[in-house]
Amino acid sequence: MTALTRLGDRAGRATSPGQARPHGGPRARESRWALLFLAPTIVGLAVLSAGPILAAFGISLTKWDLMTPPQVVGLDNYARLLSDDRFLKALRNTAFYTVVSVPVGLTFALGLGVALNQQIRGIAWIRTAYFLPLVTSATAIALVWLWIYSPTGLLNNLLATFGISPQRWISDPTLAMPSIIAMSIWQGLPANVIIFLAGLQAIPVEYYDAASVDGAGRRSRFRHVTLPLLTPSTFFTGILALIGSFQVFDQVYVMANPGKPSEATITLVYFIYENGFRNFKMGYASAASWLMFLIVAVFTILYFRTQDRWVHYQ
């Protein structure tokens, strides 16, 4: 218990039970200060997040092309979305993207985190090198990878030395999404590596020592000490990666046929952008964004529910 809490407790017990606690006691004052400091964030969330989210629901019940006044159409947009081929394709592509990029990305991040956790010389430089994607703009990354994946680009030239014929990484419908996923995994590594590194370094050495004394080898120590104690980090990176991957947009926008991703690469957020800002169907786009919100919300709630079963907090 901190000194502050003990103070508050004593103040609470200053009056005998049965008497009302005085207003403006230290506890109440603490709450007011807390509220004051939280106010900017609360106002920001209300105005910049909650407000637009509710407004989007309102718009989703209308047909609005930004130029003429909106007409109310009720749940018509939602009904049409569920039978829209392109929307279903976007949903499928986004799901595929999530199912592949999240587990693979986190596995690589964990492996990299363990590798970077060593106390070898020059580790600071090596870590810096791996953190570069974090400080580079997503658009710049996509442009460079566009060149790497180009039919006459780096990847095909490299494969040519092994006698592999040039592939059309972005145009070929079966290769396009995996290519974008590979790039995104590379891009998302540093953010997750940092969290895993912090998690790894927070594991008390005593646990490893105790395990070694009991005769546990490297693999066993990893499985029975490292992994369980890393579950909070895994949980955290997992939820962020899950929510983030549903929102994939930058990569698709830059890499796919400019302005017109094909059926193989269109994602949910791109679908929303395309319908809202290129086809001028604001109501339709808002309905799609609300459906996406509901899907992400459901997955997030389910994910949090599983917390008790596999996350061990120290």
Add this chain to the structure above:
Amino acid sequence: MTKTSGGTTTQWGFYTETSDMENYWSSLVWQAGGDILSPDKKTVVIDSDQAAAGIQFLQDLIYKDKVMPQPVAGGTGDAFENGQAAMEANGSWLVPTHQAAGIDFGVAPLPKGPAGQATSVNPSGVVVDKGTKSPDAAWEFLKCYSGPEMQAQIATLKASIPANKAVLAEKYATSFDGGKTFADALAYAHLKPSFKGFNEFSGTLQDELDTKVFNDKQLSAKAALAEVTPKLQQLLGQ
């Protein structure tokens, strides 16, 4: 003009952008006697035999005659400007960029098709909002903008063809080698279609053509157009 060396092409005879109708393929459709929409703009007619023949010609240039590079999503960069293609079919707006790149080029009219000459023209216009609070000021601006002085200034940029006929004949046609060819082409140019909902319409059409006809040889032009026309007709009806 296409040169190969050891199985790979070192120089292409021809290059064009396939990812939008106005660069070349709509001209091919009109030259073949077809069209994208019926004259009353209510029916999609791009699946006609003539229109399909026009687009098939372009697919053949890529895959049968192999005189132009295979297009990719995201574009390959202008092969003509990179010195990798000997000829290019594209818009007059590229003249200033090609000149700035120092390319030694001339301009010729598009070859004519079975139904004669055709090319695409797309106005980049100025629009006045119906509900504007200052219609008179807007009108004054429009008058000035379409007047000889402003149009002459626009002509010097060479990126757009001036709308003012006098300026077109005197300033634009004579300002660079090829200006007159573009100016004369207006006589047989078709307007690029434009209507509310065009973005979605052309997006759907172009997506079909890109994935199945140009970037990849999955279907013949006729088959692809037959596949996409019902969807387009539905969009048109909305």
